[in-house]
Amino acid sequence: MMMSNDSSFTIAIESERWSKETPNGITTLRSKFDRWLAENAVAEGVDLLCSTLAKSLIYQHSSGGSSKVRRVVGVSTDREDGDVSAKVVIVADGVNSLLAKSAGMYPNFTIENLTLGAKEVLHLGRDRIEERFGLKGDAGSDIEIVGCTENIAGGGFLYTNQETVSVGVVLSLKDLAAQQVRPEALIDRLKSHPSIEGLLAGSTLQEYSAHMIPEVRMADWPQLASPGVLLAGDAAGSCLASGLWLEGVNMAIGSGITAGEFAAAACKNPASTDWAAYGRSIKKSFVGQNHRRFQRAPELVMSNSMQRIYPKLANDIASSIFTVTDPRAKKGIIQTARSIMAESEIAVRKLALDTFKIWRAFH
Ligand SMILES: Cc1cc2nc3c(=O)[nH]c(=O)nc-3n(C[C@H](O)[C@H](O)[C@H](O)COP(=O)(O)OP(=O)(O)OC[C@H]3O[C@@H](n4cnc5c(N)ncnc54)[C@H](O)[C@@H]3O)c2cc1C
Secondary structure, three states, X not given: OOOOOOOOOOOOOOOHHHHOOOOOOOOOOXXXXXXXXXXXXXXXXXXXXXXXXXXXXXXEEEXXXXXEEEEEEEEEEOOOOOEEXXXXXXXXXXXXXXXXXXXXXXXXXXHHHXXXXXXXXXXXXXXXXXXXXXXXXXXXXXXXXXXXXXXXXXXXXXXXXXXXXXXXXXXXXXXXXXXXXXXXXXXXXXXXXXXXXXXXXXXXXXXXXXXXXXXXXXXXXXXXEEOOEEEOHHHHOOOEEOOOOEEOHHHHHHHHHHXXXXXXXXXXXXXXXXXXXXXXXXXXXXXXXXXXXXXOHHXXXXXXXXXXXXXHHHHHHHHHHOOOOOOOOOOOHXXXXXXXXXXXXXXXXXXXXXXXXXXXXXX
């Protein structure tokens, strides 16, 4: 936890659990990971078409009883003679899925469902990373930061890779549009914070990227399937943004597996497939279960109290506790907290209500 003033402090959780053989999480550079994944798919018999734009879905119209039925039977691409027919199309074109939008599958999507992630990958070298972050072997360090995005709801992050460090911000798109601030300026200010600057000293910029992130509650998910077409990954809103952490890649893979299994069964008889069953499968899978469990978290973490009031309160309390006040005697923690809360006009009732909300969002 870090505030943009001098009195910063860090909460470190040290446990044997983090250094066991199976890590609690891993970082990967997408340019390498995606290539590895694609090579494995090709080895299993997949035809990979790179540098190909899927321009639109191809439909077949037929009459089913009294109504007309429209089913997707392929995609039209920008290649010469580029139409590709398919019994099932899995649309996984990412957060701004133009294909799914063209099929009318995004009825409830708004700017509130989107954040912007901007990230720098800085080369530091393995030795310096291990020394500065206190790491050994393949262990890594991940620091999640609140209070570093000024008047924009969001947060910052800094995590180590083997040779590089990734540092960036995730910002509410709505707030960003209303402010005259560039994401790279926020990253620069974050990098120059006294708690961060020393960790990154002497690093060189290797990569810069910015991309939208879907932060969609299950209630606002797109329609996950329609005849002949399934959505997976960010296109399906599967990215889990709890506000404190982000799980997009594993959720994309999870929804992709469910889509692949469903498609394999549907290919046997597309005309009589219950397409709505795909949405139910996703909701039953770990992707849906995680979304259901943490559905209240993003709104809570992006709220004014969590973004500004409580980080400042925690910082003020810590700085008061750790400041030597001689010859005045120190106040006790409760007394300190009370006077800071009174100064910041935080009612005990609000604190109790927010504590309940935090418990409800993360229990
Ligand atoms: C700054 C930032 C930090 C993040 N950090 C994390 C993290 O720490 N952990 C984590 O798990 N997730 C993280 N995510 C989220 C994660 O990147 C996404 O959730 C994940 O990449 C979604 O995978 P996807 O395959 O659904 O979509 P994407 O990775 O967006 O892939 C979609 C692909 O489809 C292609 N495409 C689009 N339209 C077409 C078309 N018409 N024809 C052909 N191809 C098309 C695109 O070029 C792209 O290659 C982060 C995202 C950002 C922006």
